[in-house]
Amino acid sequence: MGNKFICMTKKESKNGGIGSKSKRGSMSKRRSSKEEELLHRQALAMAIQQHQLSQRFDNGSMSRRIGSTSSRRRPTNLSDPFSNTNNKKLSPEFLENIKTKKFVLVHGEGFGAWCWYKNIALLEESGLLPIALDLTGSGIDITDTNSVTTLADYSKPLIDFLQQLPEDEKVILVGHSSGGACISYALEHLHRKISKAIYLCATMISDGQRPFDVFAQELGSSELFSPESKSLIYGNGKDNPPTGFMFEKQHMQGLYFNQSPAKDVALAMVSMRPIPLGPIMGTLSLSTDKYGTGRRFYIQTLDDHALSPDVQEKLVRENPPEGVFKIKGSDHCPFFSKPQSLHKILIDIAQIP
Numbered sequence: 001m002g003n004k005f006i007c008m009t010k011k012e013s014k015n016g017g018i019g020s021k022s023k024r025g026s027m028s029k030r031r032s033s034k035e036e037e038l039l040h041r042q043a044l045a046m047a048i049q050q051h052q053l054s055q056r057f058d059n060g061s062m063s064r065r066i067g068s069t070s071s072r073r074r075p076t077n078l079s080d081p082f083s084n085t086n087n088k089k090l091s092p093e094f095l096e097n098i099k100t101k102k103f104v105l106v107h108g109e110g111f112g113a114w115c116w117y118k119n120i121a122l123l124e125e126s127g128l129l130p131i132a133l134d135l136t137g138s139g140i141d142i143t144d145t146n147s148v149t150t151l152a153d154y155s156k157p158l159i160d161f162l163q164q165l166p167e168d169e170k171v172i173l174v175g176h177s178s179g180g181a182c183i184s185y186a187l188e189h190l191h192r193k194i195s196k197a198i199y200l201c202a203t204m205i206s207d208g209q210r211p212f213d214v215f216a217q218e219l220g221s222s223e224l225f226s227p228e229s230k231s232l233i234y235g236n237g238k239d240n241p242p243t244g245f246m247f248e249k250q251h252m253q254g255l256y257f258n259q260s261p262a263k264d265v266a267l268a269m270v271s272m273r274p275i276p277l278g279p280i281m282g283t284l285s286l287s288t289d290k291y292g293t294g295r296r297f298y299i300q301t302l303d304d305h306a307l308s309p310d311v312q313e314k315l316v317r318e319n320p321p322e323g324v325f326k327i328k329g330s331d332h333c334p335f336f337s338k339p340q341s342l343h344k345i346l347i348d349i350a351q352i353p
Helices: 023-054 092-096 113-125 151-163 179-193 211-219 249-256 262-271 309-318 339-351
Strands: 006-008 102-106 129-133 171-176 194-200 296-301 323-327
Touching (some): 129 151, 171 179, 179 194
Parallel strands (some): 102 171
């Protein structure tokens, strides 16, 4: 492994710009606020529409991927409120320093490709190629989550995508939360297709561990996962083991979104799906000659209530990656709470030789 990189991002500015007392600054601020409001309404409407459509269409009728530059057209008169002057398209010379330009974004438990919308826009504007996937039973994939019983089932869209890449093409994988187990699984089975693997406050576990064990340390399995828990789903009847879980809204907001904008929380509340238990309950088999040869990086979130900084630090200590980066003031969803900080780190990691 190469040298370790330690990076602490600066706190993102809360101010809209310079000279806010001037008439021009006030008009700019009001215009930015209106544009942000419109963007969030569009995103919310899109999520609701996708949820409704997913009830009616089969797998073949809708794409599981969003974020491909070839399939998306950006509105012509609406700027992204989370972009700034530092996120202009990277120069050709700068882009030449980034050998792998395709980012594959893998969501965590309950989420879908939709959760990456801010960072998809930021990466695209930088001249890079982001692709966000819906894992099986997630996002607009209509598979019943109760039927997803193994990590192999859950990760199939990711594995299929990697297998279909051209012979000489590699990607940078980014896995959020339990999506870390999916990118570890991909490293074990298709490590030659992966340039770098980035674990975003994720379950970067060692050989023989279960992803569930990481969350159990933090959440306390006795309370949230007891047989009487309202979070558990018994898809095969109460006489059989639970097949999934879904946190109650009050729990979810405190665990995942303690620093996220209210509009993003509203988007998540109408978009999140039940979480299949099987994929996180199985042990992960990881070998030194496959998984062990992968280049891994970890991004810690320092105001995280779902996976505390202490637990994240323990994961890093027990299974050391090549580099560790930290985001101040971020909850468990930095793609909502700190998209600019996350974007900067993704660019920094992409540049590492």
